[in-house]
Amino acid sequence: MTSITSQRIAQIEARRDELQAAMARGDLAGEQFVQLSKDYAEIEPVAEAAGEVRRLRAEIVSLDEMIAAEADTELKSMAVEEQAELKTTLAEAERKLALSLLPRDAADARSAILEIRAGTGGDEAALFAGDLFRMYQRYADSRGWRVELMSASAAELGGFKEVVASVTGSGVFARFKFESGVHRVQRVPVTESGGRIHTSAATVAVLPEAEEVDVRIEDKDLRIDVYRSSGPGGQSVNTTDSAVRITHLPTGTVVIQQDEKSQHKNKEKAMKVLRARLYEAERERLANERAGDRKAMVGSGDRSERIRTYNFPQGRVTDHRINLTLHRLAEILEGPGLDELIGALIAEDEAARLAQLDG
Numbered sequence: 130m131t132s133i134t135s136q137r138i139a140q141i142e143a144r145r146d147e148l149q150a151a152m153a154r155g156d157l158a159g160e161q162f163v164q165l166s167k168d169y170a171e172i173e174p175v176a177e178a179a180g181e182v183r184r185l186r187a188e189i190v191s192l193d194e195m196i197a198a199e200a201d202t203e204l205k206s207m208a209v210e211e212q213a214e215l216k217t218t219l220a221e222a223e224r225k226l227a228l229s230l231l232p233r234d235a236a237d238a239r240s241a242i243l244e245i246r247a248g249t250g251g252d253e254a255a256l257f258a259g260d261l262f263r264m265y266q267r268y269a270d271s272r273g274w275r276v277e278l279m280s281a282s283a284a285e286l287g288g289f290k291e292v293v294a295s296v297t298g299s300g301v302f303a304r305f306k307f308e309s310g311v312h313r314v315q316r317v318p319v320t321e322s323g324g325r326i327h328t329s330a331a332t333v334a335v336l337p338e339a340e341e342v343d344v345r346i347e348d349k350d351l352r353i354d355v356y357r358s359s360g361p362g363g364q365s366v367n368t369t370d371s372a373v374r375i376t377h378l379p380t381g382t383v384v385i386q387q388d389e390k391s392q393h394k395n396k397e398k399a400m401k402v403l404r405a406r407l408y409e410a411e412r413e414r415l416a417n418e419r420a421g422d423r424k425a426m427v428g429s430g431d432r433s434e435r436i437r438t439y440n441f442p443q444g445r446v447t448d449h450r451i452n453l454t455l456h457r458l459a460e461i462l463e464g465p466g467l468d469e470l471i472g473a474l475i476a477e478d479e480a481a482r483l484a485q486l487d488g
Contacts, residue, residue: 267464278294
């Protein structure tokens with residue numbers, strides 16, 4: 130443990146004791162108590178992990194002394210064996226402590242806005258965009274999250290030219306944030322009579338859901354246009370001006386919403402997407418400032434970056450950022466199989482950040 134890390138742990142433990150004492154007094158107002166409880170819940174795991182590391186280290190030192198002093202061969206052998214086990218446990222405990230000290234992404238606990246757009250490949254790209262959306266839907270279902278379709282532009286042969294959905298639940302962004310980028314598919318399209326393999330692509334963007342307090346949007350910065358809905362889903366409402374187009378003038382960000390019959394609901398959904406896009410743009414700006422020209426190994430957020438290939442003839446999925454190939458394409462597209470890919474990306478990201486912890 131470096132001196133910087135030891136200093137941080139000492140500060141955290143002191144703060145933990147301070148919070149414990151404040152909550153035990155029982156003279157706090159409701160809101161104060163709730164805030165202190167949240168602060169305590171955040172730092173207690175770090176203090177606990179640090180205490181466990183200290184305990185294990187002390188036991189190893191004690192066994193060292195016993196091994197050096199013990200004359201009985203059998204007892205010495207047992208102590209050596211116990212010490213070896215403790216050293217393995219200590220390594221795991223030190224990693225757990227290091228992970229608990231990593232700076233957290235403030236958006237990790239949030240829900241997310243999921244945007245999928247068909248890229249190169251025409252009808253086949255739209256079908257693939259539909260496959261990706263269903264994959265994320267099933268994955269969300271497996272974790273008990275709620276998926277609400279916000280807007281969709283269906284393609285003639287199936288799938289989507291574009292689909293936007295809200296995924297609500299605890300820790301959605303933490304697990305979905307590495308999905309942003311270009312997803313490529315290699316397969317024989319249903320429209321291909323010659324049986325040739327085609328390569329198509331779809332772009333995924335995952336944005337943390339933003340609250341009104343996160344992004345201040347002035348009315349004067351918005352241009353709101355209303356018009357009649359058109360296209361699939363719009364026929365039943367095309368006699369009224371229910372569709373909404375919101376333009377954020379300072380950034381040029383445009384959000385169109387026309388899936389609801391109510392202009393009010395369309396505006397509400399459009400503002401939700403607009404807030405998420407502006408919030409993510411600000412997060413990216415701050416991250417770039419902190420990182421300079423250095424890019425993280427995983428999750429750079431560059432949506433033009435090809436991150437994954439789904440190869441149907443070989444039944445494999447390859448994530449190019451971590452050079453991981455899994456020969457379980459069907460299971461991954463079913464949703465729950467995606468968990469191993471996401472877990473590997475999170476582990477790689479943690480490893481990269483651990484390497485920089487005291488750098």
